[in-house]
Amino acid sequence: MRVHNFSAGPAQLPLPVLEQAASELTDWRGSGMSVLEDSHRAKNFAACAADAEATLRAVAGVPDNYRVLFLSGGATGQFSAIPFNLTAAGGRAAYLNTGQWSAKAIEEARRQHVEVEVLADEAASSYTTTPAPGSYTVPAEAAYLHYTPNETIGGVEFPDVPEAGDVPLVADFSSSYLSRPLDVRRYGVIYGGCQKNLGPAGLAVLIVREDLLDRARPDVPAIWDWKVMAATDSMLNTPPTFSIYLLGLILHWIQDTGxxxxxxxxxxxxxxxxxxxxxxxxxxxxxxxxxxxxxxxxxxxxxxxxxxxxxxxxxxxxxxxxxxxxxxxxxxxxxxxxxxxxxxxxxxxxxxxxxxxxxx
Amino acid sequence: MRVHNFSAGPAQLPLPVLEQAASELTDWRGSGMSVLEDSHRAKNFAACAADAEATLRAVAGVPDNYRVLFLSGGATGQFSAIPFNLTAAGGRAAYLNTGQWSAKAIEEARRQHVEVEVLADEAASSYTTTPAPGSYTVPAEAAYLHYTPNETIGGVEFPDVPEAGDVPLVADFSSSYLSRPLDVRRYGVIYGGCQKNLGPAGLAVLIVREDLLDRARPDVPAIWDWKVMAATDSMLNTPPTFSIYLLGLILHWIQDTGxxxxxxxxxxxxxxxxxxxxxxxxxxxxxxxxxxxxxxxxxxxxxxxxxxxxxxxxxxxxxxxxxxxxxxxxxxxxxxxxxxxxxxxxxxxxxxxxxxxxxx
Structure with a gap:
């Protein structure tokens, strides 16, 4: 008997995906082993990861000048990785604060020595609002504008994509990832944990415009160096292979259901x-x-x-x-x-x- | 038909563990959901994580003044996290270099502004040796001594535990984790990815002596802040729940097989x-x-x-x-x-x- 599971994350997964994963957990693709057991450098797994990326690109309409990265450490890890990749220490960045997740992203940016300018702060409404378009101006010298399209805790979602001009727009899509069509071209960086809409906990998917891969600090930790991860197909180190496999199954399920x-x-x-x-x-x-x-x-x-x-x-x-x-x-x-x-x-x-x- | 899988990692898992995971992948503990789908804050999962920790403590003989942390980003992530947690920028640390994994750990420490002193460098033997006990001296002012008990690529393993005196000994046990008895008290920090001896890729287990939790830099990234992770039972953010569940099954298998x-x-x-x-x-x-x-x-x-x-x-x-x-x-x-x-x-x-x- 399956329940209806309203968890905020990790969250309910499509039953056909779980059934397929269960059916091949001891023998995957006739290999005599589980996907959990295969080397990340082996042919079967490389094909599995490439298929997950290709399906993501097809489903989300990712243009050729964007790279797709599979990373560890969830969105919280990327809260730290974003400053390391996009600003020098002491550099400026703009944030919109619409809830607890935006606030955590801001805190991490400050910890990594970013001069954070909060352009809109919805704390006064107890996080029940989003800033109206045109109610704030993005400084041209900001390294990026960060926002959280959907706040899991407050239940607040931007009805529109913020206008950032030439400043790269960075979006934490964790809790609304691929929940409806999006125009990737409007973003510099799209990222999020998979454990709500796209699979298991422990995997973050990042979609980054290629020209933003040249801005990292020299001391960016290796597993967060987006340029290195792009150059190694996200396999600088051992990636969370089972999570990537499940992500692929879920992306096919999205594709197959329209x-x-x-x-x-x-x-x-x-x-x-x-x-x-x-x-x-x-x-x-x-x-x-x-x-x-x-x-x-x-x-x-x-x-x-x-x-x-x-x-x-x-x-x-x-x-x-x-x-x-x-x-x-x-x-x-x-x-x-x-x-x-x-x-x-x-x-x-x-x-x-x-x-x-x-x-x- | 199962093969004999000699992968260096991710690696073969015990068949009974895979069979149990498969059998409960759509309905775990009669909950009507998969362990993959449960909230990390839910009662069932909290019990699962607590059981994994308790079993690890029993199997490895972890003393009460050590904390066990479940972390993301593998050992490579910890290569960066170690300097953030144990030294100030510009501080000194000692490393033994016995192979490609030691060398990567050294590279990351230098990237995080550590003055690395390499006490023994086995590159001259093409990494076919380990330093003899007594052949090097650990400087008393080093923040820690780091070594790699087993080098996966060279196939080189220390026959003994290095003597570090009062300097905390930090060991990357990724490829020999819980492969035989160990005396945790000899170490300041034991860590490693699970994907060789202990389960799936995507989870690092760290065992740290409590008095070492007060040395972090103010700008340690949140997901690598061992003290915060200890205070939150490794749940500052969403942990890789399925990996923790599998780790628990494998630890019970170790316990049950002697x-x-x-x-x-x-x-x-x-x-x-x-x-x-x-x-x-x-x-x-x-x-x-x-x-x-x-x-x-x-x-x-x-x-x-x-x-x-x-x-x-x-x-x-x-x-x-x-x-x-x-x-x-x-x-x-x-x-x-x-x-x-x-x-x-x-x-x-x-x-x-x-x-x-x-x-x-």
Whole structure:
């Protein structure tokens, strides 16, 4: 019996992907070994990694002048790697602060001796808003503009891509990676951990414009040197091979289910139904301004927080798990990433209505 | 049909571990989800990580004043993390250079502004030796002494633990991790990637003495800040959860098959048989001085390198894979880590004898 798993990450994966991985876990491609056991330099694995990259390029529409890197250490590692790769110590960079993940990225940039200019800070709204286009100006001398398209904790998502002019735009897509079509050309760097929309924890995927590979500090740690990683096909050291394999399976699943256009439509529809259920009730509430509501992470509170524990117990009994909200926001959070089915969202909506009817 | 896989890493895993992982890949512990899908903050996964740590402590005999950390980025990441955690920029550290992995660790330390003193450099022997005890003196002012107990590429292993006095000893155990009993108290820091003896690629395990957690530079990148990682049970950010789960299964397998004493005896016997076969033949040769021969990685050459390709083809047909030597050494390399069976080593020895008889 599979549950509907609303975890914010690591998160639900497509069942066919798990079934395929299970079926070949002791004998992969007739090799007599698991993909977990093969050398990263072996022919089978090299083909597997190349296929994952090619499928990512096809699904996301990555232009030829961008490199795709498979890296360790998640997005948090890249918070440090970005300054090392894009600015000198003492250099300036611009950040938009729309939640806890932006704030962590800012903290790491400062730790790596970047003069951070925060162009917009949504802390005053308790992170329930995104800055309106035109409400800030990106300094031309900034090494880059960093933002977080979707904030997992606050459930806040930019409705549009920020305008950065000639300043390279750097985006932490961890919690909305490949959840709908995107125009890679608008970005200098796209990165994120895979553990929400694209697979297991332990792998970050970075898409970087080639002309940005020449800006690293001499003391960039080797595993974060994007230029070296590009030159070695992300195999300077042993990459997280099983994670790359699973990423490939998931990318094929995205492709086979209609690609990013279809994925975006399904995600849009799932989120719209759930927000409609919340807005249509006096018992449930979501605090985010409507234009900035996330299509991936839907936090909601109950009118009476004393009922939170009962809500969670009943949900678990109904096969709806990991709905507890982040400790900093409280209430509930339903993460409805790519692999969350219509059926799962509908079951949650039905349960919410039942709970309200019987307990409110 | 499973092959005997002599890959230097990622490497063969115990079949029972793979079978268990496969059997619960869509429903783990009756949770209705995969371990891949559970939140790292969820009760089931927290118990899984705690069990992996407790089993590691039991198997390796880790004293209470040492912390165990699960980290991303492999040993290569730690090459950078070590200077950040143990020295100021401009500080001094001592290294022993016994092969390509030591040399990379030295290069990274220099990149992170460490004054590296190489106390012994075995490059002159083409990395076929280790320094004799007493042949070098560790400067008392060194922040640490770093060495590589086993060099995967050269097939060179220290027969003894270097004497470092009061200077903390730091050891990259990647390719001999938990392959035999060790006395943790002799070390300040033990670390290594898991992808040879302990599981999948993408996870590094670090064992650090608590008093060394207060020496980090202010600008240590967050995911490499050992003190922060110790304070957060290695969950500052999302850890590589599936890798930690597999590590736990493998540690239980080590425990169930007799622990490190039995493991060390089996590994010793496997290596002794293979070296005896090489030494008993004029057709095969191993270049390493006998006292420093690795019990994990056994490089050997054929008297006629023109036969290398045929040897590999025949081996593959006999179900013996990934035997090609490292490009820098040539010939063959048989990696015989914990999970390599007696049967596998015997099959290799038989094949070598057959090949010599029919082709030499």
């Amino acid at each position: 690609g990013l256009v279809a994925m975006g439509e399904r995600n849009e529809a799932k989120a719209a139904r759930l927000y409609a259920a919340i807005d249509g009730s006096d018992f449930y509430a979501n605090p985010v301004e409507p234009r900035s509501r996330s299509r991936m992470n839907v936090p909601f509170t109950l009118a009476d927080p004393a009922l939170d524990a009962d809500f969670l117990v009943g949900a678990h009994e109904a096969g709806l798990t990991n709905l507890k909200g982040h400790r900093s926001v409280g209430g509930m959070r339903a993460s409805i990433y790519n692999a969350m089915s219509d059926e799962g969202v509908n079951a949650l909506i039905d349960y919410m209505a039942d709970f309200e009817r019987t307990r409110a | 622990g490190l004493v039995a493991m060390g005896e089996r590994n010793e016997a496997k290596a002794a048989r293979l070296y005896a076969a090489i030494d008993g033949s004029d057709f095969y040769a191993n270049p390493v001085e006998p006292r420093s021969r690795s019990r994990m990685n056994v490089p050997f050459t054929l008297a006629d390198p023109a036969l290398d390709a045929d040897f590999l083809v025949g081996a593959h047909e006999a179900g013996l894979t990934n035997l090609k030597g490292h490009r820098s050494v040539g010939g063959m390399r048989a990696s015989i880590y914990n999970a390599m069976s007696d049967e596998g080593v015997n099959a290799l020895i038989d094949y070598m004898a057959d090949f010599e008889r029919t082709r030499a």
